[in-house]
Each structure stands twice: as structure tokens, then as C-alpha cells.
Amino acid sequence: MPIYEFVCEECNHQFEELVRASDKNPPKCPKCESEKVKKMLSACGIRPHGIPTGSGGFKAPSCSPSG
Numbered sequence: 001m002p003i004y005e006f007v008c009e010e011c012n013h014q015f016e017e018l019v020r021a022s023d024k025n026p027p028k029c030p031k032c033e034s035e036k037v038k039k040m041l042s043a044c045g046i047r048p049h050g051i052p053t054g055s056g057g058f059k060a061p062s063c064s065p066s067g
């Protein structure tokens with residue numbers, strides 16, 4: 001089951017959420033319950049064909065679970 005990472009645009013809180021195929025609605029921020037969340041590409045679990053390799057500046061999210 002794919003786990004996506006989301007970031008809240010309100011409080012910048014990052015969280016992971018299981019996304020089911022039948023569930024297209026993005027989750028709410030568990031911190032401030034805002035619906036303005038953006039889905040991020042996770043470095044672990046998802047392997048995109050092309051990874052943007054800039055000259056620094058792009059930081060991949062950590063794979064270690066931080067509860």
C-alpha cells in the first residue's frame with residue numbers, strides 16, 4: 001500500500017498517510033486540521049524515473065519514521 005508524504009501549507013507540518021486507491025481526497029493536517037496540504041514525492045517507496053539532480057538545494061525527505 002503506497003504511503004505518501006504530505007506537507008501542510010498552514011503550519012508546514014509534514015506527515016505520512018496511507019492513500020487507498022478508492023480514496024482520492026487528500027488527508028487533513030493532523031496538527032492544525034487544515035485541508036491545505038500538498039502531496040510530496042517520497043524518497044522511499046516511490047521510485048520515479050527521473051530524479052531532479054540540481055546543484056544542491058534539493059533535500060530528500062528522511063525515510064526514518066519519526067513519530
Ligand SMILES: [Zn+2]
Nearest residue numbers: 008011029032
Ligand atoms: Zn497544519
